[in-house]
Amino acid sequence: MKLAAFSGVFIEHSIQEAMHLTKRLGLDGIEIAAREPHVSPSSSMTRVKEVKALSDSLALPIPVLASYIGGFSDADDGQSEKYLEEFKRLLEIAGVLDTRSIRVFPGGPNAFKAQDYHYAKAAHWMGLCAEEAAKHGVNVLMEIHNNSLVETVDSSLRLLDMIGRDNVGMIHDAGNMYITDTDYGRESVLRLGRRLMHVHVKDELRIAELGAPGTFADTTRHGRELFLQSRLGEGGADHRPLFDALRETGYSEWVTLECHAPFPAYERLEHDLAAVRKLIATA
Template identity: 70%
Template sequence: MKFAAFSGVFIDHSIQEAMQLTKRLGMDGIEIAVREPHLSPATSLPRVKEMKTLADSLGLEIPALAGYMGGFSTASDIEAEKAFDDFKRMLPIADELGASMIRVMPGGPNAFLAHDYHFAKAAHWLDKCAAEAEALGIRIVLEIHNLSLVETVDSSLRLLGLLKHDNVGMIHDAGNMYITDTDYGRDSVDKLGKHLFHVHVKDERRIEKAGEPGTFVNLTHRGEESFLQSRLGEGEADHQPLFDALLDKGYKDWVTLECHAPFPAYERLEHDLRFIKNMLGRMSR
């Protein structure tokens, strides 16, 4: 497996600083958040070339661009067209950076509240994105995420089953899946099968009430629930079954660490990378 830092963890730093901190951590690459001050559809080509030059000089790969464009399922036609235009503007940027994946957001609502037309509309626009990306050999990744159509493996496969293109797949995210209260262990990996393109890692914990730093409220099938963003091993999302399954599957692709716990950015990623490497070390013995 190869490990990347999510640049969004370092959003208070410039992208140059984020890359340098990622290198200091000993990561293999950096997944760049498509959010200023790091990157956007309006980023100029000279600036993109500068990012690529710095990444190459540091020996960092850029496996994916974490886009926020999309929301197709609930967007108006005008909004959907704008999101599609933003996506198309990201394609040459991804190509220049050597990123083989771009994250797109299909939209909501929660899968258990969604109707057929939400899935149909998202599929229509995702197929348009996929057709554009295919020419450059770029894959689209949808993150299994609470508050979205793809908040479980089953709802993800439902949406993928409506697509005409096969260069669209899923980001497995155990932290998000813990929030949704759906399986995120071996069964989830097995059911995704060939549709598992990428992995995100973070931890969360249910709490009585939000309000403190690192807490938030989310709608789940249980109703409004409160959560605390946590470092690995300090929350309640057990990643051991996930990594057991990934190793058994022979997964050799990217795992992006994106901890948002209320600790300094470098410290939380350093903790999570150490936790995973210790876990993998125990598994190999």
């Protein structure tokens, strides 16, 4: 397995600083949050080429552009067309950065609230993204995410089957799946199979009240619940079964560290990197 930092953890830094910090941590690559002040669909090619030059000089590949494009199931056709054009621009950027995957959000609402038309609309536009991506040899990734159509393995497989494209797959995220209160262990990995194309790791914790740094509210099938963003091992998401299953299935792709706990960015990634290396070593 190859380990990357999520540049969104370093969003208060320039992309150049984020890349240097990632290299200092000893990670293998960096997944870029495709929004300002890092790299976005509006970034100039001059700037993108500068990022690529730094990537090469640091020997720090960029496996994924984590875009914030999407929400097709909730958008009108005009907005969806705009998202598709932004995605095409990211494909050009990915070509320069030698990035083979782009994250796109299909939209919401929560899977347990969604109607058939939400899935049909998302499948149509995600299929158009996949068609464009295939021309560039790029995969389209959907992140298993609370408060979305793809918040469980079941709902993810449903949408994947409707899209029907080999270059569309899932980002497994145990932290998000903990929030949703769905299985994120061995069975989730086995059921996704070849459609599991990338992994995010972060920890979360159910709590009783808001107010402390890192706390937030979300809607789940249980209603309104409260959570604390946590470092690995300090929250409620047990990543042990996940890493055992990744080892069992021979997963050799990227794992991105995405901790948003209320600690300095470098410190929280340093903590999570040590935890992930231990999980891999003992899997």
